[in-house]
Amino acid sequence: MINKHRKDPNSPWMQTERRMPNMALFLTTYDSFPLADAPSGKEFLTKDENVLKRGKIVFADNCARCHSSKQPDNLPKDALAQKEAWRKLVLQPDFLKNNYLSDDQRYSVQELGTNAQRALGTNAQAGSTWGQLSSLTYKEMRAEPMTLTDFDSQGKPIPLYNPLTGKNDIQFSGPSAFYRTPTLVAVWATAPFLHNNSVGDYLADPSIKSRLDRYEDAMTKLLWPERRPGVKSIKVTSEDTSLPELFPEMVRTMKFLDGLTLKLLFLPKGTPVNLVMNLNPKHFPALIEAYIDGVLHGEPRNKFKSYINERRDAGMASMLKKMLEVNTVPDFIEDRGHTYGSKLSEDDKKALIEYVKYF
Template sequence: DLPSVGTIKVHHPLTGKEWGYRMPGEGRGYTRTPSLIGLWSTAPFLLNNSVGKFNPSPSVDARMQSFQNSIEQMLWPEKRDTDRALGEKIPGVIDRTTAMSYLRIPKGYLPDVVQDLEELNELFLPTIFGEKGIEIGPIPAGTPVNLLANLNLLLESTNPIQQIAHQKKVLKLLFKIKHDLERLPKGASDEEARKVWANVVDPLLELNKCPDFVVNRGHYFGTSVSKEEPGLSDEDKRALIEFVRTF
């Protein structure tokens, strides 16, 4: 049970505004730093392979091209991809939906407590609950994927008081989504849906397990972004690239 690593800076997915998020503690541990051996063969970089251009070819030439593109983005963060919605307001990219969509969860995959209240759910939340399970939408194009994917519906705490308080927050959020979605006309456009979803972004963030949506930020060793030590010169960065290429 490790302590919290402290507060990190995250960014609002609609405005780009920076705010502090207290990292939870009492977890099982953290991912270890990967080895630099064979770095040329494992690009793009970071655990989610978000830094650098992916080349599906297994050839050595293709791997070296991907390595060069990726390592330059690591050492020159300004070369990394930027978000299509917020641009330079945030330090990277947020994965977003590309078309109007719906989130559908079959009844059999719902928590027991939700299935037990099936009739009440269909009566009071017909916009969300139906015979086949849960359907939330329409979700406009450009919605951050992790705004919904990271939603914390089930609290890990075994404290019954905390669980009840959390369930109240979840139900309150569902009622708000229901109320706002009912205001949409049939065949609503992305823009109309976007205005409605803007009202529930902050409540969704409050119940989000990880509100850090920028997928290609971090690991700023040797760059001017790092505040722990001065960045390397361009010449030193080039020399470092040639050195790790041989690992």
């Protein structure tokens, strides 16, 4: 397809290609925004060399493997020698200069432990919307099966959290999924953290002080996972909510059932938003059938109208259960995962927070 469009010099593709040199020049103008260069930014930076050195060592031991584009030369195989090589690199005065602070590699969501909903999107897979723009390597990696779990406080895998039962009882397997390491450049200004901005509180105040307050909050929750909202990070409806317009379309395609109207189908207050947003439209008829079955509870279909009012809640409960059953990614807790620094000492965590402000 690309070769086809290249034959036409006036095609949108070729117009874009001709502009790419300018795009490359534009990208080279983008620079980092060190806190030290921000107005009054230096006031927020520690000058304690002992704290900074400790923060650098903590970063070398726990973060640099993924969050550094600079790598030690001839990294040894011995674990202790590797640690020393990383420390030597991070302690160099120019470590942060021209450092993207990311290895730009993909890591499995199961390894990261973070919410998998965005990584399990299908748009870039073969045969999908953006399939031609994703690499063969990516497609091959996605083809491998994966069992997705959460983790308990001891780091042991447990089933995913079920918002309908309040228990970790969701067993889920799907294609492999990955997140690429994000840069930490100017991370002091970009809280909340993680791919979904779930770790840390958002505040619509762009001032330097506010950004540092948000940074401190997000780093604290990153390194002390027990301080995160956890289950409360699940986005839920704030009131009884009508279903998206696609549902009415599916109702109209079904065989008419006396008494079944669109007004009956709604999401009760407190329903997880992703219980609906992670559905495949092909399952909509099954959801409506689940609602009908919940109302009838084994009674003949011609009894549906007479049970509508007294069994409406039972119908919705049955429908929500079916939504969970067919959900494409039943991973609801938004702020889980990336707990790599949770076992550090309190002093190490505080030193790391101070050092990373210099990024």
